[in-house]
Amino acid sequence: MIGFLSSIRMTLILLSILAILSIWGTLSPFSHIYYHPGYFAILCLLAVNILICAGKRLRPNKYRFSFKTNGYLLTHLGILVILAGSLISLVYGLRVLIWLGPGDAVETIENHRGTIEKLGFTLILDRFRLDIHPSGMPADFVSDIIVKEAGLPDKRSSITVNHPLKIVPYRIFQSSYRLHSVQSVTVGIKQDGKDKRLIQMKAPGSPVIIDREEGFTLSMAVLRYEPDFVIGKNGSVGSRSIYPRNPAIRVALQDSRDDYSEHWLFLNHPDSHSGGTWKDMTLRFESVEQIYDTGLEVVRDPGTGWVAVGAICLVTGLMLYLIPLRKLGGDRNVE
Amino acid sequence: MWNESLLVNTGVALYTAAFAHSLFRIVLKKSTGLWLNTLILVMGWLFHSSAIGFRWYKTYSLGYGYFPVTDRYESLIFFGWCMALGWLLVRQWIRGPVFSASMQFLAAALTASAGLFSEGMNAIDPLMPALRSNWLVFHVVTCFLAYAAFAASAFIAVQFIFRSSRARMDSRDIIRVDQIMYRIVSVGFFLLTLGILSGSAWAQQSWGRYWGWDPKEVWSLITWLVYAVFLHARITHGLSGRKLAFIVILGFLAVLFTFFGVNYLPVMSGLHSYA
Numbered sequence: 323m324i325g326f327l328s329s330i331r332m333t334l335i336l337l338s339i340l341a342i343l344s345i346w347g348t349l350s351p352f353s354h355i356y357y358h359p360g361y362f363a364i365l366c367l368l369a370v371n372i373l374i375c376a377g378k379r380l381r382p383n384k385y386r387f388s389f390k391t392n393g394y395l396l397t398h399l400g401i402l403v404i405l406a407g408s409l410i411s412l413v414y415g416l417r418v419l420i421w422l423g424p425g426d427a428v429e430t431i432e433n434h435r436g437t438i439e440k441l442g443f444t445l446i447l448d449r450f451r452l453d454i455h456p457s458g459m460p461a462d463f464v465s466d467i468i469v470k471e472a473g474l475p476d477k478r479s480s481i482t483v484n485h486p487l488k489i490v491p492y493r494i495f496q497s498s499y500r501l502h503s504v505q506s507v508t509v510g511i512k513q514d515g516k517d518k519r520l521i522q523m524k525a526p527g528s529p530v531i532i533d534r535e536e537g538f539t540l541s542m543a544v545l546r547y548e549p550d551f552v553i554g555k556n557g558s559v560g561s562r563s564i565y566p567r568n569p570a571i572r573v574a575l576q577d578s579r580d581d582y583s584e585h586w587l588f589l590n591h592p593d594s595h596s597g598g599t600w601k602d603m604t605l606r607f608e609s610v611e612q613i614y615d616t617g618l619e620v621v622r623d624p625g626t627g628w629v630a631v632g633a634i635c636l637v638t639g640l641m642l643y644l645i646p647l648r649k650l651g652g653d654r655n656v657e
Numbered sequence: 658m659w660n661e662s663l664l665v666n667t668g669v670a671l672y673t674a675a676f677a678h679s680l681f682r683i684v685l686k687k688s689t690g691l692w693l694n695t696l697i698l699v700m701g702w703l704f705h706s707s708a709i710g711f712r713w714y715k716t717y718s719l720g721y722g723y724f725p726v727t728d729r730y731e732s733l734i735f736f737g738w739c740m741a742l743g744w745l746l747v748r749q750w751i752r753g754p755v756f757s758a759s760m761q762f763l764a765a766a767l768t769a770s771a772g773l774f775s776e777g778m779n780a781i782d783p784l785m786p787a788l789r790s791n792w793l794v795f796h797v798v799t800c801f802l803a804y805a806a807f808a809a810s811a812f813i814a815v816q817f818i819f820r821s822s823r824a825r826m827d828s829r830d831i832i833r834v835d836q837i838m839y840r841i842v843s844v845g846f847f848l849l850t851l852g853i854l855s856g857s858a859w860a861q862q863s864w865g866r867y868w869g870w871d872p873k874e875v876w877s878l879i880t881w882l883v884y885a886v887f888l889h890a891r892i893t894h895g896l897s898g899r900k901l902a903f904i905v906i907l908g909f910l911a912v913l914f915t916f917f918g919v920n921y922l923p924v925m926s927g928l929h930s931y932a
Contacts, residue, residue: 333889341882348872348879348922356870408868417865455783462786483786484863495865621865629867633854640847647840 327367328374336368369405372398393642400636407628415623422447422465423502423615431620441620443489444470448478450499450616454565463496465616481618491622498617501564505547505613507571509587510606520608525571538578542605545572549612551588569610575600661715662779664708665734665768671701672741672765679761682754691752695745698761702741705768709738712781721783726797730771730779736801736916737768743805750837751813759812792859800852800877804912806845807884811909813838814902821899835898838905839891846884853877872922876915883908 326332343364347355355361376398378384379391416439418431427446430438448466455461462482469477469489481487487494505525511532512518523530525544533540550562551570562568569589576582587598587607598605675698682690712725725731744760771779817834856874857867868874887904890896 330889330892334886337882337886337889341879341886344875344879344882347870348875348919351872351922356875457782459783460786461783484790486862486865493865495863497864619865623865626861626867629857633857636850637854640850644843644847647843 324374327371328378330375332371333368333375336364336371339364340368365405369402372402389642389645393639393645396635396639397643398639400632400634400639403632403635404629405632407625407630407632409625410628411623411625415621415625417619417621417623419497420618420620421500421615422450422618424449424613441492442471445494445618446470447616450614452499452565452612452614460565463499463616465496465618486621491624493621493623495619495621496616497619499614500617501549502613502615505610507544507547507610508608509542509544509571509573510608512604512606514602525610529574529576540575540577542576543574545574545584547571547610551586564612566610566612569607571607571610573598573605659711661708661711662772664704664711665771668701668705668708669737669765669769671697671704672737672761672768675701676758676761676765679754679758683758687754688752691748691757694754694757695748698741698745698764702738702745705734705738705741709734716781719781721781723784723789724794724797725781726793726801727784727788728782732797732801733767733771735797736804737764737766737771739801739805740764740767740808743802743809747806747809747837747841750840751809753816755816756809756812759815760809763808787863790859790862792855792862796852796855796859799848799855803845803848803852804916806841806848807880807905807909807912810838810841810845810905813841814905817902818899818906831898835901838902839888842884842887842905842908846881846888849877849881849884853881872919873915876911876919880908880911880915883911 340361343355343361347353376395379395385391416431416433418433420428420431422428422445424447427444428441429444430440433439446468448468451462451464451466453461453464465481467479467481467487469479469487471477479487481494481496483496486496504527507523507525509521509523510518511521513533519532521530521532521542523542523544525547527544529541529543531539531541548559548561548568548570549564550567551559552562552568553559566589571587572584573587574582574584583600585598585600585605587605589607589610592598592606598607675694678690678694678697681687682694709725712731716723716725726735740760741764744757744764748757813834817831817838821831853874856877860869861867883904887901887908890904891901
């Protein structure tokens with residue numbers, strides 16, 4: 323049994339099974355085969371196989387100092403350490419996606435086992451910035467955050483893609499973003515005989531009285547906001563993206579005589595669809611500065627260091643293994 | 658006035674010329690003329706290199722500044738470039754025109770096919786934030802050079818299978834070809850390992866996970882496993898040269914799937930979706 327476990331034949335079988343299972347895993351992505359006990363068992367068998375094979379080479383009467391032997395040992399040690407590291411990651415690692423709107427704070431997270439875990443500090447989102455290139459492509463995602471820790475002064479910091487924030491034992495990554503549920507828009511109102519007024523409103527938000535005369539009130543509400551307005555095939559209205567490429571708002575006007583009307587107002591096309599004209603009034607969608615929620619990934623992964631060390635062993639080992647290959651191949655020498 | 662597409666096209670034309678020259682060498686059964694063949698290809702490769710350099714420079718003058726391997730168009734051009742370089746590096750060991758023709762055809766075809774995909778895709782766009790990393794160049798260069806090594810070894814394997822079936826090889830030839838194949842696969846395996854590990858380090862920096870089982874990652878692992886099988890099978894001496902050659906070909910099919918096929922899988926995740 324031990325003999326077979328430590329044979330190259332066994333190695334070949336295990337590597338082949340891993341390859342076949344992995345192919346299957348990519349063809350049926352919801353099979354979660356990589357987390358299946360069978361997949362895990364194969365990896366364990368491979369680890370045992372490597373351990374015994376390498377152990378045999380290390381026996382005092384077998385070990386000879388050479389690039390090839392040391393390369394072999396280091397390569398396989400590297401793989402074992404990487405496997406051990408990934409096991410540690412799997413068991414003790416934690417990654418949680420948290421959504422924060424402007425001003426939101428978080429001091430606990432819920433891990434995948436459903437347990438609430440205290441962070442030991444408070445993370446507050448000041449704001450999320452989406453930098454956009456002139457071409458309309460997103461250039462950078464930045465979460466400006468404040469970290470409050472007991473007994474320490476508040477720390478301001480920015481988390482960007484590829485630049486996580488480290489607070490031992492966590493690392494916090496900029497992972498995602500979405501439009502905040504409520505936006506702040508400015509609507510301009512021009513009435514006959516009056517100066518133009520600018521009103522800041524929540525979108526969507528509750529009605530605001532914009533005109534009051536004796537026995538008469540007129541109120542306005544923003545019903546919805548579309549950052550990148552588009553009319554779909556079936557006539558339904560939506561957004562092509564969350565980027566403010568064609569911002570539009572739907573406003574409702576209602577007066578105390580129960581006259582009611584709704585209008586689409588477009589930031590980039592103020593005069594289209596004769597929209598925004600009602601009685602003696604002209605409405606304009608003047609501006610919006612989009613507000614976003616940020617999606618931060620809180621990660622704690624004690625296996626990472628192991629994997630890094632394993633990777634260094636693996637690369638060094640393969641390099642040592644390659645050195646004697648110079649003597650092969652170019653001529654007609656037999657190995 | 659030279660522009661990027663003229664440079665690329667000149668490169669492709671010279672690769673095709675080198676390919677045609679290799680075909681003549683096959684038909685005329687000439688074992689000479691490798692120097693002329695090399696000269697044509699090197700000229701093509703220089704044009705090709707300057708096209709990449711030109712685009713690289715342009716990304717800086719537009720203010721984005723990145724090594725041009727970040728979309729389908731750019732990566733196909735770079736893939737072709739690595740193929741040509743791969744042939745230049747190994748041609749001293751495999752001097753035969755069939756091998757030359759295969760590698761040169763692949764270099765020309767990959768580079769030229771960038772033009773097919775380029776409908777509006779060859780514009781220089783700013784880089785998406787996750788791709789803006791120092792790992793980009795190292796990761797892509799190691800992976801593509803590994804692919805080139807695997808292509809070379811696969812062509813050697815195909816030739817090996819054909820020639821050994823006609824019993825036209827003596828045992829010394831078989832050993833020599835086997836050793837060259839082994840040597841090239843070993844270098845490719847080392848480069849692929851570097852490619853996978855650097856991708857891992859990059860993913861760790863971007864997303865806080867060094868491995869996420871995305872289809873591209875898994876297929877690179879599958880490729881790695883196939884070549885690991887080859888390297889281990891060779892030690893046992895149990896498998897004949899022909900069977901080993903089949904594994905090498907299988908490995909290159911896995912490479913091709915990793916590069917082209919992954920995009921057609923049921924779930925495709927963001928960063929690798931172009932190449």
